[in-house]
Amino acid sequence: MEFSLLIYEVANRVATITLNRPEKRNALNGALVAELQQAFTLAGADDAVKVIVLKGKGEAFCAGADLEYLQQLQKNTYEDNLADSQALLSLMQQIYQHDKVVIAQVEGHAIAGGCGLVTICDLSFAVPEALMGYTEVRIGFIPALVSVFLVRKIGEGRARELLLTGKLVAAEKAAQHGLITAVIPAESIAAHVAKVAEGLCTEASAHSLKVTKLLVGSVLDMPLENALEMAAKMNASTREHADCKQGIQAFLNKEKPIW
Structure with a gap:
């Protein structure tokens, strides 16, 4: 299957899905959401794949929705926006309920929808420099879908703090909240994630x-x-x-x- 906005690779029973819009800080739009759904479906159907790694190319993991996409949403009807929201819902539910373990390898900032992707992964490892947060309320939007998963993951109190303030937190604070699994130095994060994935493949x-x-x-x-x-x-x-x-x-x- 050909992809234009992401890179899909399989090696050693690990499927790596790399967001490939570095010039847009891997921001989400309708086309990228659709390709992510296709990639996770492909990995799910492949018996040679046991673990999935999700990461971003370039300086950011994912900066949330891109500006052109947000501008288009303002012109949509309610029905258009509901269909668009349901497409993102399907992707998040697909990842959360995927048959295979999904690991986020966060080597840059994960903001709004990008942080939402990290939230729904089974395991997540981030570099110390990465900032994470749900900034939707700061632009008059709401962190609607991710709130459902975040409350389940870290509890109502922590979720309220992050969702209502819209503040970005450092990776270390995100780990303390239980949002991510661990903070790993940039020079060793790829090797660490590979080792965790290998352990899941060979030991379980x-x-x-x-x-x-x-x-x-x-x-x-x-x-x-x-x-x-x-x-x-x-x-x-x-x-x-x-x-x-x-x-x-x-x-x-x-x-x-x-x-």
Whole structure:
């Protein structure tokens, strides 16, 4: 599949999706959102892919919506804007609920919608220089879709602080809030992300990763009794899966399973 606004590569069971609008600070528009959906669909359907890395080319990870795109939105009807919002909703839901682990490699600022992309990834690593935040309220807009995911991720109090002030925070503060996984020096972030991805590929069952993601993403919305019932059923069904049988047999034989 050909892409014009991103780069899609697969190596060592890792699909790397690179936002490729460095001259626009990898800002989002309708075309890039559509290409991201296509790329994540492609990675999801590829049995040779186990982990996905999302990053940006150039100085910024993603600066949010681009100016031309924002200008066009002002001319849209409500129906046009709803359709556009639903396209972004589909992308964010696709990444959040993806069968495969998604890692954000943040080597530059992640602002507004760009920070939204970081929010919905399973793991995220950022360089110390990266600033992150949701600046929508400062231009009379709202951080609508990302608010749903951010509250789930870091709690209502921290989410209110970031979303209402619109302030940018340094990577270290973002890590303290739980927004990102860790801060990694620029000279070693690529190697660190590659090592984490390799560990997921070689040390964990693809089925186990998929089901664990589903469980974590589902139980928060359930009453405790329902969540525990779902967990028990998943536990039982996973015991019958070939990966579990292989892993237990390898453990009993004091061998390392090959995932």
